[in-house]
Amino acid sequence: MNKIFAQGDVNLKAAAGTRVLPGGEEDVPQSLPSFLLAHCGDRASWIYSDQKCDGINNCGDCSDELSPVTACPPCDPGWWHCSPTVFQYCSCIPRTLCQDHVQHCSDWSDEYSCPGP
Ligand SMILES: [Ca+2]
């Protein structure tokens, strides 16, 4: 006798708990609608669609924040455009990191040019 497992429900719950890892390492959950998901540049990793262009490096290679995979608008008003020195960001850093006496941009513009939050 063949049993039919309701795998969709199980996968959905597992996926909802895996937002921690940048660019989930596991397979794309088949049970999620494709519009909720976006592939990273290496195609093996994926993120939730709302993680695109949120300023955070979710894919690990910034492909969720930078072209060619993603066309993101310029930094939001609360962000400063520079080349970050920290892995977490891609082309903008939160202005809360400006004027804090710690280098967050490769050209130090967060400390010398950015007016602050
Ligand atoms: Ca992101």
Ligand SMILES: [Ca+2]
């Ligand atoms: Ca800083």
